[in-house]
Amino acid sequence: MSSERLIYLPLGGAGEVGMNAYVYGYGKPGKEKLILVDLGVTFPDMDGTPGVDLILPDISWLEARKDDLEAVFITHAHEDHVGAVAHYYDRLGAPIHARAFTANIARRKMEEHGHSEKAVKTASAWPETVKAGPFSVGFVPISHSIPESSGLVIDSPGGRIVHSGDFKIDENPIVGEPFDHDLWASLAEPGVKALVCDSTNVFSHHDGRSESTVGQPITDLVQASKGMFVCTTFASNVARVKTLAEAGKRAGRSVCLLGRAMRRMIEAAVETGVLKDFPATVSPEEASNIPRENLMLIVTGSQGERRAASAQLANGKYNGMVLKEGDTFLFSSKTIPGNERGVIHIINKFSEMGVDVVEGDDRYHVSGHANRPDLDAMHKLIKPQIVVPMHGEHRHLREHVKLAEANRISGVLAVNGMMIDLSGNAPKVAEYVETGRTYVDGSIKIGAMDGIVRDRIRMALNGHVMINVIMDEEDEPLGEPWVEVMGLAETGRSRAPLVDVLEEDLAQFMGRAGAKTLTNDDKLEEGLRRVARQSAQNEIGKRPEVTVVISRLTA
Structure with missing residues (x-):
């Protein structure tokens, strides 16, 4: 029996949606060589984390073993997967690997924090691989709601792991690579020890819809609107931003992008070549001179963020733009649980202005995550010995285990801090690691258990x-x-x-x-x-x- 083991340890993203950080290791117990997949953030709320700017995973366990950390691999450029790389680079120091678009976003973050951009290495797509200690890691294109999303093939002496990343099965995603069934089926040929898989939409039993289905409904809505048309979506959903801009052009409107994150994502997509033929846009200064009925704004703030363009417009004015009675505001997005209060506040503010708000209408948004039929299809393509659900709350992970077992595959429910030994024929819990959260509070980082935010809450309450x-x-x-x-x-x-x-x-x-x-x-x-x-x-x-x-x- 081998004295080495293959381990999986989530430090974030398992038992929650967001703040993804997954450790894989191979070697003798306690002396494994390690890689980290994703290093993301989640966002605070005024109830539980007042005044906090960002929430990061607690990487104390990993930092104590940083000499054994071979590399960091980032699956895609969403903040909950890449947002913490620059915050933690000085504490980990390992090279960061990502495909071109994600690497572009990561380098911008590194530059903002005073780190060398050279720490971010651009990786090519599968079948090319990156060697990291005992691991060989390949980026496999997969469809999601941001360009150049990738699952990972992680090969080691302990077997092959397929890490899905965030994904959906979309054969016409508008921007980015379509899902390639033959490519993903080929990954199963050598045999797959474990599929570590997105669980976000495991409770959605209907077939997923393609990004290509929302273009015409949005165009019809823009054409039917009389005043200024304003819409918001996730800034990172470059395909949706392009769909919105093209709908505006078809309706004969000039298109203006408002919000730093929106402009940054489009610039990165153009620079890396993943976005082509994006409609021409006008600047905010030019937009102020265009008749309202001929103007379309695409703005940040789909989740009610207080500093984003949507909230600023709801409060009165942003970059000289003011909404008025008869204008239309479209949320081409889904409200993430926990953000409802901020979104509803903005909707009511617009309603008081006489603005017509369209929100929660599935005709104008599709999810970037796999629904249950897609998850079922992925299980059958990869044919793993074990399914390890990730990227979901506890209820999602538990339901995903049930789906795996219905497909006659062994499933293991592993939440943050639960180290799983994937060696042998059956997964087992190897040990429990203390995990938690780190808060970015102004210009410093504080521990969730330091008492600072607790005292802030107590003062707010009492x-x-x-x-x-x-x-x-x-x-x-x-x-x-x-x-x-x-x-x-x-x-x-x-x-x-x-x-x-x-x-x-x-x-x-x-x-x-x-x-x-x-x-x-x-x-x-x-x-x-x-x-x-x-x-x-x-x-x-x-x-x-x-x-x-x-x-x-x-x-």
């Missing part, structure tokens, strides 16, 4: 009280405590100002306190905090966060 106390050289109060409050009602049950009530109760506490309390900062702070919280509870029904500042004069 308000804040600051107590200032001065003690003289004899350890006696110099005057009474004074209080400042934030995020709390000015008056409570007694109808007196809250600050006055707090200061009176705190002064009484100071008057009763003995020498053991007055001479000990810890005891004095604890007592003042307890009194302030109880007093606020009695007055306004809130127990606020309290900061105590004790200043002592010295002789």
